[in-house]
Amino acid sequence: MLRLELEPGASAAWPEIADDAPLPDGDCILSFARLRAGGVPDRSGSGRLGVSLRIDEPVEALAGSIERLALVLLTVPAFRDGRVFTQARTLRERLDFAGEIRVAGPVLPDQAAFLERCGVSSLVLPANADEAVWRRANARMHTAYQPSVRDEPAGPGLKRRSEAASGG
Amino acid sequence: MSGHGLPVGTYGYDATDRAFLADRVDEFRDQVQRRLDGALSEDEFKPLRLMNGLYLQLHAYMLRVAIPYGTLSAIQLRGLAAVARRHDRGYAHFTTRQNIQFNWIRLEDAADILAELAVVDMHAIQTSGNCIRNVTSDEFAGAAADELVDPRVYAEILRQWSTLHPEFSFLPRKFKFAISGSPQDRVAARFHDIGIVARRDDAGRIGFGVHAGGGLGRTPAIGIPMREWLPEEELLAYMEAILRVYNAHGRRDNAYKSRIKILVQALGAEAFTRAVEDEFAAMPRHRFRLEPKTVAAIAARFGTPALEAPADAAAVLAADRAADPAFDHWVSTNTHPHRDPGHICVVLSLKPTGGIPGDASAAQMDAVADLAERYSHAEIRVSHLQNLAFGHVRRDRLRSLWQELAALGLASANAGLIGDIVCCPGLDYCTLANARSIPIAQRISDRFADAELQRRIGPLRINISGCINACGHHHAAGIGILGVDKKGEEFFQLTLGGTAESDVAIGQILGPSLPEAEAVVAIERLVETYLSLRTGEERFLDTYRRLGNRPFKEAVYAAA
Incomplete structure (x- = not known):
């Protein structure tokens, strides 16, 4: 696996814990179903918690527990499925989530800048992905015409600079 | 042209807009290369080429170029004629969505054509694919006597806002906007995914009536009313709310059931409206507020025509009509009242007897560009009924224009009649x-x-x-x-x-x-x-x- 940071400081790989497995020490990711059934476990210093959501699971349901989560992993089933953009944006804009949003699944390099502008922090890519292609695609466009969660400086009109923070 | 050198009736690009298009052309060139290298599969390449207007048709690729809100400058029309000559077979086809299509394109040429279009500030961005398409408007916008608000500034705002939108570029299905500024609907507002009618309140403030969920296709539906009055500053926030509900909940399992109209029908008008209003209430609306200074900055990039006509312009036209019954018939079908009494709007019929509706030759396009410069402030409009129009023709010069149009085969007196197919x-x-x-x-x-x-x-x-x-x-x-x-x-x-x-x-x-x-x-x-x-x-x-x-x-x- 290759991880592409869309913003600096995204954290390392966290293990995803099966629903029936005990929680290990250290940072780990639970499923949305486990979190929903059992609530957010008290980790009391033993590591941070993340949650993994499928594309059809409502991020709004995290509203009550979001402050105790450090990472949300969104898994895309197909690159055409644009729901992930709304999931990420909802986390940032409606739930005010300030932690890491990580996206896994078959996304295209041409979607990296869109994901970044919707608030995604990092991407999990196949191990054989060519990072240079991703960096180049993410740095391609220098202007955007609409607000994003990045609050880029605006004007004149609707324009804002959209150069990727880590696009090189 | 206006005193500032800006094109009349359409948004004049600045250096940043041009740099953006150049980036986009480079991106597409790179995508074509990755396809040819095999780094992109056809399945992965397809949505990328579609979002650049490139379809694979029966015999060749087809390139669909956007004509935002149906307005073109003479320079742009000549640019399209040049593409028709160089890369097609000497003609092009105007569509029902105010786009123009070239039917005989080679994949290898596509990026070069986009670069040639960019020279005249044109593009094919989002003319296809599951994204927000070309925003259409009234062919008499900014000219018609019955208009309350010039919709083109707002159409341009929607065009810019929807261009490479980070959240709404991979929607369940295509998404079409139309906007009108006249109470007489000439844009088929209620047959669009979102149909907007700009209006004014008693104090002269601008707001919008909003319909959503309309469409034709396999399941024709009339859009439901969402807002009678949406204040100008909320325009983009409200559009974001509608699109977000659709992107999150629209069906993705069946292409025939994935348009927003199906979601509206499945939820019911009331529940759909409530979902949008809930989203609107919860979102950070300050981020999307359309400030007066933003509207002003975009409006300032539009050239405005200096409408000067002799005092007897209307009388001259009346006399010309009385003297020539054929001209009189054409005027009665192919013109529309202008807000200025010395001017008139004109439909150039692309429907000659036995012709192909919407087709124009490169020679006709060049000739129309010349006529536009001489008769209508170098501005041309394309209608969703596959005709062309001039917005601002002096009444006393209308007969002379008619004679020149007749020589080009563009004066069929059939606008709105059975021959206007x-x-x-x-x-x-x-x-x-x-x-x-x-x-x-x-x-x-x-x-x-x-x-x-x-x-x-x-x-x-x-x-x-x-x-x-x-x-x-x-x-x-x-x-x-x-x-x-x-x-x-x-x-x-x-x-x-x-x-x-x-x-x-x-x-x-x-x-x-x-x-x-x-x-x-x-x-x-x-x-x-x-x-x-x-x-x-x-x-x-x-x-x-x-x-x-x-x-x-x-x-x-x-x-x-």
Whole structure:
């Protein structure tokens, strides 16, 4: 696996814990179903918690527990499925989530800048992905015409600079 | 041109807009290269090329170029003519969505063509794909006497906002906006995913009526009212809310059930509206607020025409009409009142007798660009009815323009009449089509070639679609014709009573579909029936509404 940071400081790989497995020490990711059934476990210093959501699971349901989560992993089933953009944006804009949003699944390099502008922090890519292609695609466009969660400086009109923070 | 050198009627690009287009062309060049290298599969490349307007059709690639809100400068029209000459077969096709299509494109040339278009500030961004498409508007925008707000500034704002939108570029399905600034709906607002009507309140402030969930295609639907009055500053926030609900909840398992109209129907109008209003209430609206200074900055990039006409301009036109009945007939069908009494709006018919609706040759495009410079402030409009228009023609010069248009074959006096047929490219070009729509259009056009007969019939729209996707908007016509495949043979199904205007209605199927020759005879019988049953000046639509489909059905099927 290759991880592409869309913003600096995204954290390392966290293990995803099966629903029936005990929680290990250290940072780990639970499923949305486990979190929903059992609530957010008290980790009391033993590591941070993340949650993994499928594309059809409502991020709004995290509203009550979001402050105790450090990472949300969104898994895309197909690159055409644009729901992930709304999931990420909802986390940032409606739930005010300030932690890491990580996206896994078959996304295209041409979607990296869109994901970044919707608030995604990092991407999990196949191990054989060519990072240079991703960096180049993410740095391609220098202007955007609409607000994003990045609050880029605006004007004149609707324009804002959209150069990727880590696009090189 | 205006004093500032900005194009009249459309947004003048600045250096940043040009740099953006250059980046986009580079990106596409890179994507084509990755496809040719095998780094991108065809499945992965397809949505990327579609979002740059490139379709794979029956015989070649087709490139669909956006004409935002249907307004072009003379320089841009010449740029399109040059592409038609260099990369196509010397002509191009204007579509029902105010786009232009080139039908004979090679993949290897596509990035170069986009670069050539960028030289004249044009692009093919989002003319296809599951994203927000070209925003369409009224062909008489900024000119019509009945207009309350010039919709083009807002259409441009929507164009910019929707361009490479980070959240809404991979929607369940395509998404179409139309915006009008006149109470007379000339944009088919309620047949769009979102239809907007700009208006003013008593204090002169600008706001918008918003409809959503309309559309044609396989499941025609009339948009539901969302807001009677949306304040200007909330325009983008509210559009974000509608799109977010659609992106999150629209179906993605079946392409035929994935348009927003299906979501509206599944949830019901009330629940859908509530979902949008909840989203709107919860979102950080300050981020999306459309500030007056933003509107002003974009409006300032539009050139405005200096409307100066001699005091006797209207009198000269009246005298010219009295002196020449052929000219008088053309003026009565192919013009529209301008807000300035010395000016008039003009429809340039792309519907010559027996012609292909919406087609124009490169020579015609160049000639129209010249005429636009001499008669209409170098500005050309494209209508969703596949004609061209000039917005600001001096009344005293109208006869001279008419004579020049006649010499180019662009003065058919048929705007809004039965000869003004709307037609998709059909099976001659399109991979989706079930039937050829162009030949039947040509036969009907020939049959009703007599201008006197057309005038006697009066307002009657014929729209033809080669398949159920309804690019020819057949449901929105007094007489709609739909091509269907019956065991390998081309048949045509007739619908009656549709209109996209303010009294919006979806055409209803008349009866079993017919082979082409019989369908043409059926149209003749429908018209004869109408002429024999109408009272006074009653329009076809009103006769149909008064009597229902029974006499028409009998006329078509009883004798068969």
